Amino acid sequence: MEIRVVSYDHPDAVLLIDEVQQEYVVRYGGPDGTLVDPAEFAPPLGLFLIGYLDGVPVTCGGWRAHDDGVVELKRMYVAPAVRGRGLARAMLAELELTAKQAGNVRLVLETGQAQPEAIALYRSSGYTDVPKFGYYKDSEASIHLGKSL
Known part of the structure; x- marks a missing residue:
């Protein structure tokens, strides 16, 4: 897989973000309601990555500033046709590496109970429970x- 830095509003990013939002509609009944400004994913305070297989965009993810030295992971996604090949783990590792290289010390994220595969990925990668934050802080399903990076 080739991973490239792109803008959040790059056509390939828009395509995959639309796909992940549709996945949320299927799993939760609606898209992610968290407000996102594409500028939040521009260096140095953020970054957005696309993973390509044979030139086709198949996975994405980004991070944005959350608190001093803490960044928030958003829009992690792998297209259904290529799941189960380790692409999510590779993308997560690259997101962690780039966040650390940018001087950050911690990464946080929100996910939901309807995404057991995401929960398993994060927990097996060393993620632990943190205080609830953001748009879904009052959601029991969140x-x-x-x-720490």
């Missing part, structure tokens, strides 16, 4: 995790 799970908030973090990891």
